[in-house]
Amino acid sequence: MNYFVLLFAFLTALLSYILGSFNFGVILSKKIARDDVRNHGSGNAGTTNMLRNYEKKLAFLTIFGDMLKVAAAIALTFIIIKNSFADYNFKNQTVYELINSYFGAGTDIMIKSFSGFFCVLGHIFPCFFKFKGGKGVATSGGMVFIIDWRIALILLAVFIIIVALTKYVSLGSIIMAILYPVLIFAFHKSFIITIIAVVFTVIILIAHRENIKKLINGSESKISFSHSKKVSNCNSKLQ
Numbered sequence: 001m002n003y004f005v006l007l008f009a010f011l012t013a014l015l016s017y018i019l020g021s022f023n024f025g026v027i028l029s030k031k032i033a034r035d036d037v038r039n040h041g042s043g044n045a046g047t048t049n050m051l052r053n054y055e056k057k058l059a060f061l062t063i064f065g066d067m068l069k070v071a072a073a074i075a076l077t078f079i080i081i082k083n084s085f086a087d088y089n090f091k092n093q094t095v096y097e098l099i100n101s102y103f104g105a106g107t108d109i110m111i112k113s114f115s116g117f118f119c120v121l122g123h124i125f126p127c128f129f130k131f132k133g134g135k136g137v138a139t140s141g142g143m144v145f146i147i148d149w150r151i152a153l154i155l156l157a158v159f160i161i162i163v164a165l166t167k168y169v170s171l172g173s174i175i176m177a178i179l180y181p182v183l184i185f186a187f188h189k190s191f192i193i194t195i196i197a198v199v200f201t202v203i204i205l206i207a208h209r210e211n212i213k214k215l216i217n218g219s220e221s222k223i224s225f226s227h228s229k230k231v232s233n234c235n236s237k238l239q
Contacts, residue, residue, distance in 0.1 A: 020122020
């Protein structure tokens with residue numbers, strides 16, 4: 001790999017991290033509810049805590065925004081590296097072509113995973129919000145849909161079943177994270193891509209470390225879709 005590839009790797013990683021730092025849980029709770037979701041419940045700026053404390057519409061907008069930003073990060077990464085050259089003469093291989101010469105069929109998944117990784121880091125540790133964000137589940141889920149929709153649908157089905165049976169969103173998220181590298185290897189038979197998937201699993205598990213402790217000692221909160229806390233100014237701004 002030459003210095004141009006390393007430069008664009010840094011630039012696309014930085015771009016993905018910055019996009020990930022636009023944490024929609026924090027943004028929506030501050031702009032619409034005139035509040036900060038991190039001051040309530042689990043202190044997490046994610047969809048579940050939004051649902052527990054505000055309107056369902058805000059929870060939906062949160063998950064939509066957090067998935068959309070990883071799609072934007074990946075799309076911009078591909079645009080940049082496919083239109084940038086990997087040498088000083090600017091007339092031979094593009095950065096994408098050079099990377100592809102190393103990794104072949106797994107190139108696209110590796111690039112999506114690379115961009116998605118830094119977007120998830122931005123979501124968990126957002127530079128715009130004192131490095132206190134969400135747990136990366138929705139953002140990681142958006143990345144998985146872009147990488148392989150078959151795997152994403154399987155994980156989504158598992159998540160829905162677990163949450164429906166147990167009412168523990170955290171348990172569904174944890175099991176999805178554990179299954180992700182297993183399914184990646186089953187579908188793509190690549191050790192490199194599987195290792196990258198394992199890194200995502202580790203990140204999600206670390207982000208859920210408090211939930212794991214609570215699940216073990218039986219103090220984890222269950223989700224309820226029947227009602228959510230009303231916040232002043234929330235309804236009027238959403239209608």
